[in-house]
Amino acid sequence: MSVQRWGDQDPQRQPAWAPAPQAVGQVGMRAGHADRDRTIDVLKAAFAEGRLSAQEYEQRHEAAAAAQTYGQLATLVADLPSGPMPAPLQAAQPVPATFLVPPPMPQARPTSALAVVSLVCSLTGFLMLPVVPAVITGHLARQQIRERNLDGDWAAVLGLVLGYLGGAFWLLLFLLAVA
Incomplete structure (x- = not known):
């Protein structure tokens, strides 16, 4: 007993699962x-x-x-x-x-430049004294992120935390130097 292949079948006798050809749009589109x-x-x-x-x-x-x-x-x-x-x-x-082709991926939101400035200032705050600009730009960045739906809140928060810690460090050094 031989097994019939899809292309070897008699055109008059199609399998039960093969529907009659229809005029449906895009049936001729190439498949990948x-x-x-x-x-x-x-x-x-x-x-x-x-x-x-x-x-x-x-x-x-x-x-x-x-x-x-x-x-x-x-x-x-x-x-x-x-x-x-x-x-x-x-x-x-x-x-x-x-x-069907899957929907396109959502676009990434731009990062707030002030958040990056705050982070950089706070990281260098332990070497010099830019902790004040780090705290100011961190607060401005958080406000800008909320208003403009930007990304980078993590950088602004990290800049604020490190800025406040740097400020406390420099204040402690100043108080120890005075005493």
């Missing part, structure tokens, strides 16, 4: 390796859940590996759920949710 991998993941899940026989899984797996377009991949998983709970059927969706 990641798209094929997602399709194979859906097939693996369907096989593990008992929705596909071993022969059906093997045929569809080979067809997914050789598929060139979204339409070919969509045909392979059209009768299978793509998640834990299948969504109700909708009017011809151009691209199945399995193949």
Whole structure:
């Protein structure tokens, strides 16, 4: 008994899982390796859940590996759920949710320059006496960060803490020198 392959089938006799060709937009769009991998993941899940026989899984797996377009991949998983709970059927969706591009990553917020100045001044405050500018720019930076939705609050807080510690250090040295 020979196993029929996806491409070797009689065009008049298609498998039960292969829906009739439809005029759906973007079915001719080229598919990439990641798209094929997602399709194979859906097939693996369907096989593990008992929705596909071993022969059906093997045929569809080979067809997914050789598929060139979204339409070919969509045909392979059209009768299978793509998640834990299948969504109700909708009017011809151009691209199945399995193949949609993920949304873009959010852009990073700019860092407050005053926060960086506060941090630098406080770090050098133990060598010289720029602890006063460190504390002033730290407070200004925290206010600016709240008003303008900037990043760098950690630098402003660290600049304030080190600035106050540096001020206490210099004050203690001054009091010991006077005494």
